[in-house]
Amino acid sequence: MLRRLFCLGGFLLVFISSDLAYSQKADLVKSSKEFQKELNEEFRDPEESPLDLEDLANFEALEFFEIDPDFIVKAEFVRTPAESPFMMKTSTDRMPVYVKYGELYFSLNNKNYKLNVYQNQELTQDPEYFDYLFLPFTDRTNGKTTYGGGRYIDLRIPQTNEVVIDFNKAYNPYCAYSGRYSCPIPPEENDLDIEIPAGVKAFEGH
Template structure:
C-alpha cells in the first residue's frame, strides 16, 4: 500500500525535474540567441545602434509556452502586393503560407510572407518574414509591431515552429531613416504577446535629414 502511494510521488517528482531541466535548457538557448542578436548590430554598417546602446535593449523572460508548433499551409500562386513601410515607401511581397496554432486556448492565424523585391538576392534565399502586432504595442513593446524571421526549411510535414520569444523590433524602433514594413491587418493579434523584445530603453535617434 505504501509502495503504491510512493510510486506516483516519485513519478511526479521525475516529471517535475525534467520540465525544470527543459525550461533551463531553453532559457540558455534563448540567452545565446539574444546575445547573437545584439552582436549583429555591431557587424552591420547600416545599424542604428552602437555598443553603448546595447544595454538598453530589453526583453521578456524566456517562456517556452510561446514556442508554438503551427500547422502550415502553403499558398499557391499568391499575387504579389505592395507592403507599406513606416517611411512611406513600399516593398514587394507575397503571402507564402498561413500558420495556424493555439496559445492557451486562443486561436492564432498568421500570414507568412516572402520578400519579392530582390528575389535573386542571395541574402533572401529561403527567407520568410512574419510581421505582427498585438495588444502589448505602445505599452510594453514598440508601437509599430514586431518581426520574426523564418525560413522555408523550417516547414516540415506541413508544420512550422514559431517562437515568439525570438521576435524582435524593427530598426524604426531605435531611429528614423529606415524602411520598416507595417504589419498587415491580417497579422494583428487581439491579445497580448508577452514574449520577445520589449520597448527600447535608450534614446530614440533622429537622422540628420529629420532634424
C-alpha cells in the same frame, strides 16, 4: 543581416497540437538565449547597429521579456500558392513587393490563432536569403511594453506542414531605434488579439 534587409534607408483546418516535447523545448529555449546574445552583439557593433550614435555610446543590452517556453508553439503551415504580389506599406513611401506565402495556424492559452507569413520578392534572388520568410505581427502589448509598430519574426521555408513559432525571438523593426530606416508595417490581418509578453521589449533611447 536579414533584419537590415527588411528595414531599408473556405477551408476547414484542424489546428495541430501546440505541445512540444520537453527535450525539444529545452533546445528551443537554448536557441532563444543564443538569439538574444547574437542580437545584443549586433547592436553593440558600430558596423551593424541600427542605433543612433548617441544611443550606441550608452548601449549595454536590449531589454527582453523573460524567455517563456509557453510562447514557443507548434503551428500548422498551409501553403497559399495562388497569391498575387503586393506592395507592403512601410513607415516611409517605400513599398517593397511581397507575396503571401502561407498561413500559420496555432493555439495559445487554449485559443486558436492565424498569422500570414510573407516572402520578400527581392530576397528570392539572393542566394543567402532566398528561402527566408517574413512574419510581422502586432499584439496587445504594442505601445505598452513593446514597440507600438509591432514586431517581426524570421522563418525559413518549411519542409513539412509544421512550423515552430518562437515568440521569444520576436524583434523590433529598426524604426524602433532610429528614424533613418524604412520598415514594413505589419498587415492588419496579422494583429493578434492577445498579449505576447515575449521577445524584445520597447526601446527607450535619447
